[in-house]
Amino acid sequence: MFFTKIKLRNFRNYKDQTVYFNQKVNIITGDNAQGKTNLLESLYIMSLGKSFRTARDADMIGFEEGFCSAKTTFVKEGKESNIEIILSREGKSIIIDGIKAKKSSELLDNVYIVAFTPEDMKIVKDEPERRRRFIDRELCQLKPVYYGNLARYKKVLLQRNALLKKCISNDELMDVWEDKLAEYGSRIIEERNHYIERIKKESSDIHKEITGEKEELDLFYEASIPYHKDRKEIQRVFADRMKEERKRDFFKGSTGSGPHKDDIRINVDGVDIRNFGSQGQQRTAALSLKLAGINIIKEEKNEFPVLLLDDVLSELDEKRQEYLINKLSNVQLFITTAEIKEPLFKTLSEKKTFTVEKGSANSFGDLIKE
Numbered sequence: 452m453f454f455t456k457i458k459l460r461n462f463r464n465y466k467d468q469t470v471y472f473n474q475k476v477n478i479i480t481g482d483n484a485q486g487k488t489n490l491l492e493s494l495y496i497m498s499l500g501k502s503f504r505t506a507r508d509a510d511m512i513g514f515e516e517g518f519c520s521a522k523t524t525f526v527k528e529g530k531e532s533n534i535e536i537i538l539s540r541e542g543k544s545i546i547i548d549g550i551k552a553k554k555s556s557e558l559l560d561n562v563y564i565v566a567f568t569p570e571d572m573k574i575v576k577d578e579p580e581r582r583r584r585f586i587d588r589e590l591c592q593l594k595p596v597y598y599g600n601l602a603r604y605k606k607v608l609l610q611r612n613a614l615l616k617k618c619i620s621n622d623e624l625m626d627v628w629e630d631k632l633a634e635y636g637s638r639i640i641e642e643r644n645h646y647i648e649r650i651k652k653e654s655s656d657i658h659k660e661i662t663g664e665k666e667e668l669d670l671f672y673e674a675s676i677p678y679h680k681d682r683k684e685i686q687r688v689f690a691d692r693m694k695e696e697r698k699r700d701f702f703k704g705s706t707g708s709g710p711h712k713d714d715i716r717i718n719v720d721g722v723d724i725r726n727f728g729s730q731g732q733q734r735t736a737a738l739s740l741k742l743a744g745i746n747i748i749k750e751e752k753n754e755f756p757v758l759l760l761d762d763v764l765s766e767l768d769e770k771r772q773e774y775l776i777n778k779l780s781n782v783q784l785f786i787t788t789a790e791i792k793e794p795l796f797k798t799l800s801e802k803k804t805f806t807v808e809k810g811s812a813n814s815f816g817d818l819i820k821e
């Protein structure tokens with residue numbers, strides 16, 4: 452799939468802006484703080500309805516404005532469609548092909564996007580939360596049901612934690628929350644396990660290719676409730692665990708076990724690179740994971756996702772930059788960069804270059820001179 456245009460109103464520092472995109476490569480350049488990442492963010496929200504850099508939707512509304520909107524046109528399976536997202540201080544409206552969505556989840560399965568930002572470079576070395584978020588975002592795009600289960604799990608987790616913090620024992624209510632957590636949680640664990648098995652193979656192949664067969668990447672699901680092929684068994688073990696740990700959880704005021712504590716171990720040649728990897732190894736592994744995510748979306752949806760590369764080229768060496776740009780000839784790319792990498796972009800035949808200046812993206816045609 453690919454985007455053909457976006458129309459922004461009051462979106463961050465864009466007042467009123469329409470941008471037309473190239474089907475293949477879009478290079479977005481400009482000085483710092485002009486609006487390059489903002490433009491990528493406005494595309495990204497079309498996939499899950501959320502930003503990749505803030506949990507607060509209202510942050511995307513222009514300062515001193517009451518609302519903002521982003522309307523995009525895209526082509527999928529040869530068919531043109533559009534999505535408009537309107538954010539106000541009160542909430543969010545989603546309009547798909549002119550019809551207002553009743554639930555946010557209707558947005559899913561329209562647009563597939565993989566974003567790669569400097570923050571994602573830290574997938575390997577950061578806290579487990581970042582690795583969970585990576586899998587969750589991938590799975591939400593692949594499976595709308597996962598999105599629902601995750602949202603319900605998070606909501607009930609807050610309810611159980613609130614009860615724990617109140618320090619009043621209400622076993623009946625606690626039983627209710629725990630039953631629900633065990634059910635949604637077991638579904639999450641099941642899907643995460645499948646996804647990790649899949650991305651393990653895919654990312655290991657890519658990693659070999661990038662490193663010239665020098666490194667072996669391997670992933671393991673570190674589930675806080677052990678995986679079992681019978682989901683009901685995971686549910687039972689998780690429910691029992693919460694009961695066992697109730698006292699401890701009361702003391703701590705939070706739930707100590709469950710998918711919100713999961714992690715993925717990332718090994719290179721048998722060494723856990725979360726803690727012991729070199730920075731280069733950690734970055735290359737992050738790249739392999741992201742690229743594997745693209746392939747999985749393609750296999751599952753029969754459609755390539757769009758790839759947003761926010762300021763990451765400068766963090767990769769020349770070999771990896773070339774690999775990234777040349778390997779993805781079927782994927783629509785959006786690349787932000789403060790400086791134009793002449794030799795790298797020169798080889799691309801189909802591209803459009805934009806210069807962003809204080810919230811207006813003007814196409815200057817091909818800025819890169821032969």
Ligand SMILES: Nc1ncnc2c1ncn2[C@@H]1O[C@H](COP(=O)(O)OP(=O)(O)OP(=O)(O)O)[C@@H](O)[C@H]1O
Nearest residue numbers: 463464483484485486487488489510511512513514
């Ligand atoms: N809600 C908002 N309303 C208006 N302006 C905003 C809003 N949020 C951010 N901005 C402005 O957007 C600008 C930052 O935009 P952006 O992050 O896209 O920059 P950038 O071009 O990617 O810069 P860099 O090269 O440093 O990454 C800042 O000037 C900031 O003040």
Ligand SMILES: [Mg+2]
Nearest residue numbers: 487488489762
């Ligand atoms: Mg930026």
